[in-house]
Amino acid sequence: MVENRIAKYPFMLEHKSMEEKMNGNIEQYALSLGFDLVGFTSGKLPQKYIKAHEKWLEEGYEADMEYMKKPRVNEAKSVIVLGKNYYHDQPKLKKDNGRIARYAYGRDYHKVIGKMLKKLETYIAEADLEAKTKSYVDTGPVLERAFAEQANLGFIGKNSCLISPEFGSWIFLAVIFTTLNLVGKRHGDTKIVSQEQSAHAVGGEDVSRKIFNPRAGICNMSCGACTRCIDACPAGAIIAPGVVDARKCISYHTIENRNEIPPEIAAQIYKTKRIFGCDICQEACPHNLARQKPIKALPPKIAGDQIPITQIKTDQEFLETFAGSPLMRTKRKGLNRNFFFAQRPKR
Ligand code: B12
Ligand code: SF4
Ligand code: SF4
Numbered sequence: 001m002v003e004n005r006i007a008k009y010p011f012m013l014e015h016k017s018m019e020e021k022m023n024g025n026i027e028q029y030a031l032s033l034g035f036d037l038v039g040f041t042s043g044k045l046p047q048k049y050i051k052a053h054e055k056w057l058e059e060g061y062e063a064d065m066e067y068m069k070k071p072r073v074n075e076a077k078s079v080i081v082l083g084k085n086y087y088h089d090q091p092k093l094k095k096d097n098g099r100i101a102r103y104a105y106g107r108d109y110h111k112v113i114g115k116m117l118k119k120l121e122t123y124i125a126e127a128d129l130e131a132k133t134k135s136y137v138d139t140g141p142v143l144e145r146a147f148a149e150q151a152n153l154g155f156i157g158k159n160s161c162l163i164s165p166e167f168g169s170w171i172f173l174a175v176i177f178t179t180l181n182l183v184g185k186r187h188g189d190t191k192i193v194s195q196e197q198s199a200h201a202v203g204g205e206d207v208s209r210k211i212f213n214p215r216a217g218i219c220n221m222s223c224g225a226c227t228r229c230i231d232a233c234p235a236g237a238i239i240a241p242g243v244v245d246a247r248k249c250i251s252y253h254t255i256e257n258r259n260e261i262p263p264e265i266a267a268q269i270y271k272t273k274r275i276f277g278c279d280i281c282q283e284a285c286p287h288n289l290a291r292q293k294p295i296k297a298l299p300p301k302i303a304g305d306q307i308p309i310t311q312i313k314t315d316q317e318f319l320e321t322f323a324g325s326p327l328m329r330t331k332r333k334g335l336n337r338n339f340f341f342a343q344r345p346k347r
Helices: 002-008 018-033 047-058 109-127 144-150 228-232 250-256 263-272 286-291 315-322 326-343
Strands: 037-042 078-085 097-100 133-136 171-178 238-240 274-276 306-308
Touching (some): 018 037, 018 078, 018 109, 037 144, 078 144, 097 326, 109 133, 109 171, 263 274, 263 326, 274 326, 315 326
Antiparallel strands (some): 037 078, 078 171, 133 171
16 A cells, blocks of 8 residues: 555655655646646735735626625645646637637536546645645636736736736636645746736837746746737726726626626627627737647537527527536526627617
């Protein structure tokens, strides 16, 4: 039994701090499970993120997403931050079809990544019987982007997305809180310069060409003077750098809103044909244009990239078409409502 564990977790034989070795093993195992990015950071977040979140709630930018008001989860020695690329090129939109955001192409990522997280937690529990873990993938009021920036996975851009040097912002994030003391940031000591720190350091439109070079210890990734995402957002939802007002966001209304769609959003759904989620502020980003890498194999298609905007008549038909996909969240009623506005802007 003990021999088996040593064979599986060779660092147990070493004198070097077990936790120090452990983060290398966790990283390797996470990559083998299909994660693309792994980082480690402290469970404590600086006040700037906490304050930004509090202000966001004070202003009512969370719209009806009540779960965002639950107490923040922010108590653990360390946090393992994971990223998974989901970028793929989307074929041109056909007439009478509506656009599905890229993240929703196949099976719901909460399920897919949830399973991967469980495996990683089991690995940790077997390696250190004392270790406690708790994982999240979009499943709680955890500031995942803030932890990802702190773990040096990338920087938070003006569209509020976490932009990585490897894949741009086309990554899902997930976190595991743990009682283990895991050390070492991704990319060694290379600091990814955030928009806030380098607002004046990198100017102009050439932000995408600022090369990431971990060996030289530099990564001048930042937004600089660029405002393309803010200018491209058809709904004016990016109300300040890094701040999205969900009440104005097409993504919120087409996925999360269970009630009436305001007329100005209805008009935007009609214009953009975004019937589930919205990628416009990511498509505009020069970092993405320079860095996006299609995933090696597309997951099995459920909703795909576009679907006909034709009312779905029965729950049975809805279930047969979308079972397992993120589109289940809107239910038939919500999706039909989105279709309705994609066909005409007003009720
Ligand atoms: C609520 C939510 C939404 C809401 C609100 C989005 C928002 N920007 O707040 C809606 C429904 C609109 C939404 C849309 C989308 N979402 Co969403 N969403 C979330 C969720 C559950 C919480 C986000 C949150 O806490 N918002 C509150 C604000 C305050 O926090 P924040 O956006 O992280 O902003 C931080 C920084 O910007 C910074 N900050 C903000 N202002 C300022 C100001 C200053 C001065 C400073 C210093 C810092 C600072 O601090 C904030 C707090 O840490 C997360 C999962 C999670 N638990 O984290 C997913 C998450 C952010 N969403 C995700 C995705 C993929 C999307 C969409 C792309 C989906 C789509 N295609 O339609 C869009 C993108 C829209 C956009 N530009 O953000 C991914 C993002 C991955 C990434 N690379 O960033 C996440 C992490 C889910 C996941 N696990 O992968 N989402
Ligand atoms: S997801 Fe769409 S509507 Fe929301 S902020 Fe980005 S571009 Fe604007
Ligand atoms: S489009 Fe420009 S401003 Fe927006 S996140 Fe990308 S680099 Fe930053």
